[in-house]
Amino acid sequence: MxxxxxxxxxxxxxxxxxxxxxxxxxxxxxxxxxxxxxxxxxxxxxxxxxxxxxxxxxxxxxxxxxxxxxxxxxxxxxxxxxxxxxxxxxxxxxxxxxxxxxxxxxxxxxxxxxxxxxxxxxxxxxxxxxxxxxxxxxxxxxxxxxxxxxxxxxxxxxxxxxxxxxxxxxxxxxxxxxxxxxxxxxHSVDIQGIREPIPGLEDFIVGGGHFLTVSRLLPYKNVDQAVEAFRGLDDKLLVIGAGPMAEKLRANMPDNVRLASHLSDAQMRWAYASAKAVIAPSYEDFGITPLEGGAWGKPTIALRAGGYLDTIVEGVTGQFIEEPTAALIRQAVESFRAEVWNADVIRKHTEQFxxxxxxxxxxxxxxxxxxx
CATH class of the missing domain: 3.40.50 (Rossmann fold)
Structure with a gap:
């Protein structure tokens, strides 16, 4: 200028x-x-x-x-x-x-x-x-x-x-x-940047393959439903976020779920790069986490609502659940097959944003x- x-x-x-x-x-x-x-x-x-x-x-x-x-x-x-x-x-x-x-x-x-x-x-x-x-x-x-x-x-x-x-x-x-x-x-993801492990979670995420939810911890985000969906599953869930519901979520988390807050960009890269998929069960006006995951070639399991309708191509970059309930999230996780998703196609779609x-x-x- x-x-x-x-x-x-x-x-x-x-x-x-x-x-x-x-x-x-x-x-x-x-x-x-x-x-x-x-x-x-x-x-x-x-x-x-x-x-x-x-x-x-x-x-x-x-x-x-x-x-x-x-x-x-x-x-x-x-x-x-x-x-x-x-x-x-x-x-x-x-x-x-x-x-x-x-x-x-x-x-x-x-x-x-x-x-x-x-x-x-x-x-x-x-x-x-x-x-x-x-x-x-x-x-x-x-x-x-x-x-x-x-x-x-x-x-x-x-x-x-x-x-x-x-x-x-x-x-x-x-x-x-x-x-x-x-x-x-x-999205503002730099996949070339350095990655830094989250202290205390090195053993939890060893080898990757976890599901990932990134969200403010507010009632309409439905993070509690995602946490409950993983109770009793073999799969792991990492929740990244902060907000009024943090203490309640921590008090009721099963052993295969962890919560991390206030992470650096390097730590976020580590969490996304090693994830299997993103879970986005909230009512979002736009909802940027599918794009942040998509920059890494990761698909998203998302609520069929809000801004996710603009950013997710069903069957190509992610799949939808009809309601943000623990039962439907659990069903989607249990039926998830990593080999279905083409990481290069997902990354290409994300370039539009x-x-x-x-x-x-x-x-x-x-x-x-x-x-x-």
Missing amino acids: TRSDPVVAIAHDYLTQRGGAERVVLAMHRTFPAAKIYTTLYDPEGTYPEFREANIVTSALNRIPALRRDHRAALPFLAPASSALKVPADIVLASSSGWAHGFDTDGQMLVYCHSPARWLYLTDQYLGAGRQRGAKALALAALKPFLIRWDRRSAAMADKYVANSTIVQDRIRRVYGKTVDVVHPP SEERFRERLRQEVLGLVRA
């Missing part, structure tokens, strides 16, 4: 965890490396270390350590904090699943929408329908009417929306009444706003 180019800023809900949305923000920053990143909360220890190299501007909430450690506790304060966060730029590229589209700017805003807020429009799925949901669910119920008004007003002020998948495209149409394009997020393609689409979208 030259000095005559518009000033671009990046906005994101909160940088307190490691997940697909945060990977997307890193790809956005590699596309516009001079851009400042604006966010409500930033926990350098909780998210990817690459963010330390960026110029990050936070809201006033970031002064409270407890909220940096648990952004869900900030729910009553996030709407006003988002509205008060001023982003001085010509173009704001907002990576949003609930808050960044509400940041204040005099420039034009392009919203890359991971989903309209799940806690507002898919509340039971987000919290876990029929489960004990605690004080946070009560707080959400009280705040929901106000938050829906704030959310829809913020969405209406954006100059353009794009969706990360076809299901989110449809969700944006139903919630906001907007017809938008789809720009799939990229490269970071290079994603970055080029972002540049086109930004230039489109500049010329408008």
